[in-house]
Amino acid sequence: MTYKTTIGLEIHVQLKTKSKMFCGCDNNAEGVQPNTLVCPVCLGLPGVLPVANKQAIGWTLKTGLALNSKIAEHSKFDRKHYFYPDLPKGYQISQYDLPFLIGGQVEIEVAGDKKIIELTRIHLEEDAGKLVHAGTDSLVDLNRAGTPLMEIVTEPCIDSPLSAKIFLQELRSIMRYLGVSSADMEKGHLRADANISVSADEKLGVPVEIKNMNSFKMVEKALLYEEKRQREVLDAGDKIAKETRGWDDAKGITYSQRSKEFAQDYRYFPEPDLPPFEPTKMFDLAKLKAEIPELPAEKRKRYQSEMGLSLQDAEVIAIDQEMANYFEKTAEIVSPKLAANWIINELKIDGLVKIKPEDLAELLKLIDSNEISGKIAKDVLPQMLETGKSATDIIAEKGLKQIGSEEEIAKIVDKIISENSEIVSSIKAGKTSAIGFLVGQVMKETKGQANPAMVNKIINEKI
């Protein structure tokens, strides 16, 4: 039987604002001792009140503008209640019926096919702390409690695990372009839960929620596994249970965590400590919009249509803002195709950081003008990385530039021989080690631009 797979994603993006969502605590908890970035507000002590982080709201709106969401005229925060040791107040400040952003689209390309992923909504909330399990004890670290989280919910419109993965990668890229999140899945800056259903007809099947997918690879693997599992259940004539399943990466399987037959009641109600917002009045949207850089989808198109890159090269470069910026600077000086080829295949991450685009362009120009071969350039690049010297300097020093014809060098050799008759005599008398001196003189005369091997060869011939 043929089945149709439908996937919806719920993504949490940690915003890298300076301070937390509702207090002034430092928001960067990486590598910090547990419970050191806390204050009465994020600890939820009696009597404290939240104050909304304007930057986080601004960044959320900016994200909405970038993703073509509708910005709500009226918005507010709500309290979402549940009891858990890492939730200091017994409720999370989140958004219920009036999120900052409604709708939106992300365009992706899956194996050459354009696909539009429709967004349902985007809202802002605070993160909980985290539990650290130590033997039989569970410890609570509240450094992360209060970190701003943007929750992005897609429509159930993603047709395959691969599309889901590519969408998430695109989203990561957009977050980085916007400068609102490091969006690193391994570090939990970007967390995704999926709802996946399989059906034999056009109707949606029973959605199963998948959690614990901590990398793009895991998302694809878990969804592929789940897609296959659900098909097999249906093939066997059984029914899919509405449940939450966890991904066990070591075993490569999903496993049942809890039934979702009974929805948890979060008892949402409007947060009385924060007055409602009018986001469109609170922020200069035109200004926010102007801050949005060209995003990967546009870049992909431009790189192909205006700069002649292949789809594949355009994708690889556009997804990484740093690489894209590097590429665009390099391509101002040399041909985009050559630049793309070298940036993708030779430069590597280290090179992006250590070698300036104009320095790479200098090297590539030498190839373009046939002054050095591509092969030599590949030898020069690691040296540039190592020494920090320019391509021209390295080529000159190492005599890699094939300057001067044999005749030209022969002329200089003749001159040196006539100026050093005593040395020549001693060489002829058998002191061959003195040849090195003559070579040195020639190199000096050519300012190091002659090929030392060739000089050696000519001197030997002449003497």
Place this chain on the structure above:
Amino acid sequence: MKLNELTIKEASEKLKSGEITSQELTQACLDEIEHKDKDIHAFLLVLKDEAIKSAKESDERYRNNQPLSQIDGIPVAIKDNMCMLDTKTTAGSKILENFVAPYDATVISKLKSAGAVIIGKTNLDEFAMGSSTENSAYGVTRNPHDLDRVPGGSSGGSAAAVAANMCIAALGSDTGGSIRQPASFCGITGFKPTYGAVSRYGLMAMASSLDQIGPMTKTAEDAEILFDLIKGYDEKDSTSLSFQTGGAQDLESRNLKIGIPREYFAEGLDSEVKKVIEAAIGKFKAMGAEIIDIELPNAKYALSCYYIIVPVEVASNMGRYDGIKYGFSAEGDNLLEKYINSRSEGLGAEVKRRIILGTYTSSAGYIDQYYNQAQKVRALVKQDFEEAFSKVDLILGPVMPTTAFKIGEKSDDPLKMYLSDIYTISVNLAGLPAMSVPAGNIDGLPVGLHLIGPQLSDSKILKIAQEFENNVLSS
């Protein structure tokens, strides 16, 4: 006159002139606490050493002619639901029996930087839930006018402390009448400012959309002095308002239009209380005010509306007291059991009642018919007042339907207890400023007159109350 019987105004002048010292004033209050509080039990904590130290520092400032404010050196008591740095703050609850606040509430910071002598923390109904101060985990407070009677609540400790001259002034908090009601029962002045006029930062939340801190004093003039000091926008409280001073200069009672809501004089109002209030209204009339009958048609729904909204916010605000991070912690074989035991043993009956009510009325399937419906009614209650204030400057009425009731009289009947808040709660639902001013006595028990004004008319009400007070004193 004994020093502890002075008002802020009087004491401030004497301190300034050097006639008295803050140490003498503070000692007089401490002596009075020593003398009376065994019987009254207004204080949960007396900050004797700290108060004497502050008083010494204050005296130094007066000697250098550099007092920080009009309340520099004045002993002030604080309701124990306001956090004070390094000081035990219990909210009258067992669950916070050992909680030492690691920060100052904004009002405490303001008092400290004004040089006030914080003399102690006063008793209250647990987390401010109650109307009699009988719901405290640390014992009941008694009414200084009759020790068999309640002082009112929930700010009963502050009211009794001021009434018994154990301090010069106090701070209370008012969610449904918790400043005005005990002020009425204890015969002092209690002012509940416009919602947002005073920062709530550091006030342990009961019902966040209604809670408001305010002064409890011996005179309306003192209330104004203390209010001016604690009011104002606070960046730590997003619901706080920037507040303009003044605007009340050109006020004269003879130009006033005063509204008398028919609903506040209907069935349930004690006939003797009614007489006292009518006499007070008569005084306003004599002062030249125009008295106008008004209607607040939705006032009758205020009580049920209030007792739906409040528990929902209470259930939410009480979630943090889990017995793990701070405060009282019970034993339990596992986490859930520990939670359950800590909350079962640490929280009192009224708090639990409201948590259960609020959890129910905010749960899926019920929130529309209860909480959301109550919010609509709340808007109507507010609208009633807006309409009324398009015709009148001020509304007058009783604060309480009766004088102070006996200890234990209503504590077994929550509904009867809730009904005693009938005149005060609609003010909180509408976020209005209101005040209880002593208007007379019945068999030695005080009766408070209720002054209610439109939003942000705080200064105006305080001025009018002073005029009334002066008129009563001179007559």
